[in-house]
Amino acid sequence: MWRVTEHSASTTTSPRSRVSARVAAIAESATLAVDAKAKALKAAGRPVIGFGAGEPDFPTPDYIVEAAVKAVQDPVNHRYSPAAGLPVLREAIAAKTLRDSGYEVKPSDVLVTNGGKQAVFQAFAAILDPGDEVLLPAPYWTTYPEAIRLTGAEPVEVVAGVDQGYLVTVEQLEAARTPRTKALLFNSPSNPTGAVYSPEQTAEIGRWALEHGIWVITDEIYEHLTYDDAVFTPVVKVVPELADTTIVLNGVAKTYAMTGWRVGWMIGPSDVVKAATNLQSHLSSNVANVSQRAAVAALEGDLSAAHEMRTAFDRRRRTMVEMLSTIDGVVCPAPQGAFYAYPSVEGLLGRTIRGVTPTTSAELAALVLDEVEVAVVPGEAFGPSGYLRLSYALGDDDLVEGVTRLQSLLREAV
Template sequence: MNTTKTRLSQKISAIAESATLKVDAKAKELKASGRPIISYAAGEPDFATPAHIVAAARAALDDPANFRYTAAAGLPELRQAISAKTAETTRITYPPSQIIVTNGGKQAVYEAFQILCDRGDEVIVPGPFWTTYPEAIALADGTTVPVYAGAEQCYKVTVAQLEAARTEKTKALVFVSPSNPTGAVYSPEETTAIGRWAYEHGIWVITDEIYQDLTYGGVTAVSIVKAVPELAEQTLIVSGVAKSYAMTGWRLGWIIGPADVMKGCANLQSHLASNVNNIAQRAAIAALTGPVAPIDQMREAFNRRRKLIVTELNKVQGFNCPMPDGAFYAYADVSEALGREINGKIANTSLELADLILSEAEVAAVPGEAFGPSGYLRFSYALGDEPLLEGIKRIQQLLGTK
């Protein structure tokens, strides 16, 4: 056998496994072995997909047209529904020709960097950030430039920080509000300031709005193109139905942008994946055009759990958790819990602390190393009230309370 060539390309070999999925898989494996694991790892609503959406999928199975190839960019009816939905949140009417339906939000993110980045282009990514962004940027031959904000800033970066990171190679900024992993929501004023900065410097914005409908306490996540309409010609919007509609497994997302750029995106998708599953597309139409009561009920449950988990996390010795305004994540600064002996063991990093909590308390959380610097733990509160409280009580018993 010829051993002079590697079996994998350098690009693929350099990709890191999704840390969130890795922790979730480990938790599920331990649970399957009989251990009473409580997992806060997955960013996945615990609710069933609303009944009217499932009914639309069932009805779609009776139409043979859905068993055939359809337009690679998406069903016309779905693209129109996305256009109408986006017009509500941006005050901009994007024609269906500027909308590409993708296999989940991840594919939309992947395609966004593929169509914008050339080798050496820099992409500013405010952190803590979703673990997939840097890998998708690297696959497009771009360079991630992280800009971090800690708990003292409620995990929101400033224009001054972004400007300090800008170089002549800066091509794009990733803007996420509400945020995964922190749940932070930028105020209208903060969003406007960042949008104007990007516009003035000719920087593309990739705005991930998949959590936009999940905000609480009267807070609104303002789309950056609504805040700065002139920015629309240098902005790509990525989103999907996974989070707000409890449709993670349906794999349905989209990307929206200027006409010339979206033409290139359509060409890419025609070779990459062709059309998204037609049954999922029909279900997504029902999600976007159907009743909102089931969605409101989920949001109310998330709001209740948000208050509960933050209150309980802040009782843990060494934990500091700001109250998130959106998504369904609590991001705790655990730096003061590091370096002390716990059941005869010492955790010096949040990765080690997450492992210790999993082994000693049978609770899974995602360490900050998955999203940027060490010293943090992400807890998804997209799980039932009873296990949510039980898991934090176990951590309190292990680490002590204030």
Template sequence: MIFSKKSEKVLPSITLEITSRAKQMKKDGADTIILGAGEPDFNTPENIRNIAIKAINDGLTKYTPASGIDELKLAVAKKFKRDNDLIYSNSQIMISTGAKQCLWNVFETILNPGDEVIIPKPYWVSYPELIRLVDGVPVFAFGDEENDFKYTRPILENVISPKTKAILINTPNNPTGAVYGEDELAMIADFARTYDLMIISDEIYEKFNYENEKYTSIANISSDSYNRTIIIQGVSKTYSMTGWRIGYAVGNEKIISLMASIQSHTTSNPNSIAQYAAVEALNGDQTSVKIMVNEFKNRRDYIVERINDTNILSCKKPKGAFYIMINISKMLGKVIDGHTINNSIDFSNILLEKVKVAVIPGDGFGVSNYVRISYATSMDNIKEGVKRIINFVKDYE
């Protein structure tokens, strides 16, 4: 039997692969610490859970419009006005089954075969695969660690081509935690204007912004950037609603309309109950968000201090999200129990085998001399996990 050549080229997620193996080890009784998962360890706030229960009891369990209920679109519009000083009408908003579906919808809408999309490197594992799935071409712009891996104008000028259709930014960034400042966003906006590019701005980690009270979206920079930007957002991270699968996209009315048409023929509407819960998430009390963000900041500070106390590992202090990229360059070439550490996959596999700590290999993000750890887990797990990592490498300092 001949299968789709496109599907056979899609790479499996290293993130899910190593986390799945670690979970199985834990299930089998091994004392395993998992520092890979990209979801908050907090429960979904009670007010949101209560509204979901009410929606079930009220019979709000039927089909909704494919692009989402008006109540949630209105809540999204209020969120952008309140938090970002951006104005969007319902016709500029669509709701999807998670931010990942929003991304696929927008790539499917704007790309023709061979069109290129500039993405940052290190990148979130699904960006290149989503682009390839719609016959687009991911083009990687590798930033320097000293600049928090962020785009610069020379880096972008080096990868632009006549086939470039869009540029993607993710701020705060997964996996690096980088946050773009207003001047940097203005540079990207000018670059997009110069080359007439769409801007896809993944802002799913917006609230996990530890250094600046005010978050600036690239859509805030100018009327031009507003018109050419599609913002991708959702409730998964901010409200610890990863399993509820509600994301949303806002931007150009024509593009949103085409995205909605595509969705109507694929998944149709997102889960109705989760949509009503998301209305409460966006409109309701935000105290739980502040508590979670403060706790994550404390966890971040602990990890950065401990890792940088070693002589063989190092990391930058991320300004956002809930991940840290640990530089393992000094471990490459080391031989442990007859196994040479050639890359981050080798390091992660040996770490999991020897000390039962799961981290995510940087190879999944396009860089081989880093591993990513998540601090969206308890402080007890973090302290034990970091201690094991440090003990694992201390013989090589």
């Protein structure tokens, strides 16, 4: 057992934290926290409806589960495999990229990760140094700034509000650029807003990044979830010259309802992927082989299950937007992708609801949970206050009931 000597105790001028400053500075994932609280209340018998979780409510398709069952029974999957991923899965990812994004990548330039979050962190870790800056369009997914700060770099928020449809412009990016700007995070379709950049907007941003030698880290996890006339546009497809300074992040979680299987990937230049693989070899080694075999089945199959989910999400999207838009003080653009609505609630702040006058979206979200047992994520988790994120990846009946409760409560604002 370690003991503090009399000498060391007497010379200590201030107590040292038991947790490193860098890790202590990390904020808890707000989306997971809201989801956990909603589930805990449900387990206690409360009729909570949760709009916080960012995962499909559908089961993983049968053919993927069957591939996993078969993999469990094969002893080859009971052993370590290459840290970068099973060769067959890296090949399937390369083939899927050509099929869905329209450009070729080498399997050797693919790194399979434990879900998309590990890909996010390792992408930043591979190219950033302390003092670097990353342009981060806001609203943003809650993990991005924390992953950036863990490298010693700094996120620089570039805010696009509801009036811009949550889409930043090249002019805004240029105004935020400094000599320390190393990278741009690009997420389309977007979590949390559901915004989708057009092919023209994507190309313009890509050409701007290329002109200024700025890395693009593009998160494409929602590529198959677009609605109406919106289309997913791979930045490397429209600006091929960016391939040497772009890292693509993706995974099977959203497209195939495989959030719990934990399979993501990053695609990038050979030297960056090699560096990230070295990091992963010490951090976590290989992704579970059974999950990798399931991912192979997912990527080699067709997209019919994804299309069925998209049809359901589209129906729910329309219902949610229509219902939210009837509330005075709420402005809810129709999301063009992913499965989130991101209404502005600035018109409700400062108004009194059941004796409480919330001045931030965090206070409003707390009031909503306390009064009508509906869990939503406040805008503070994604950037500026004044917004709420509601996932429509839940059953139709729960969605209608939850938004009806919101309508009833928020219409009391005076």
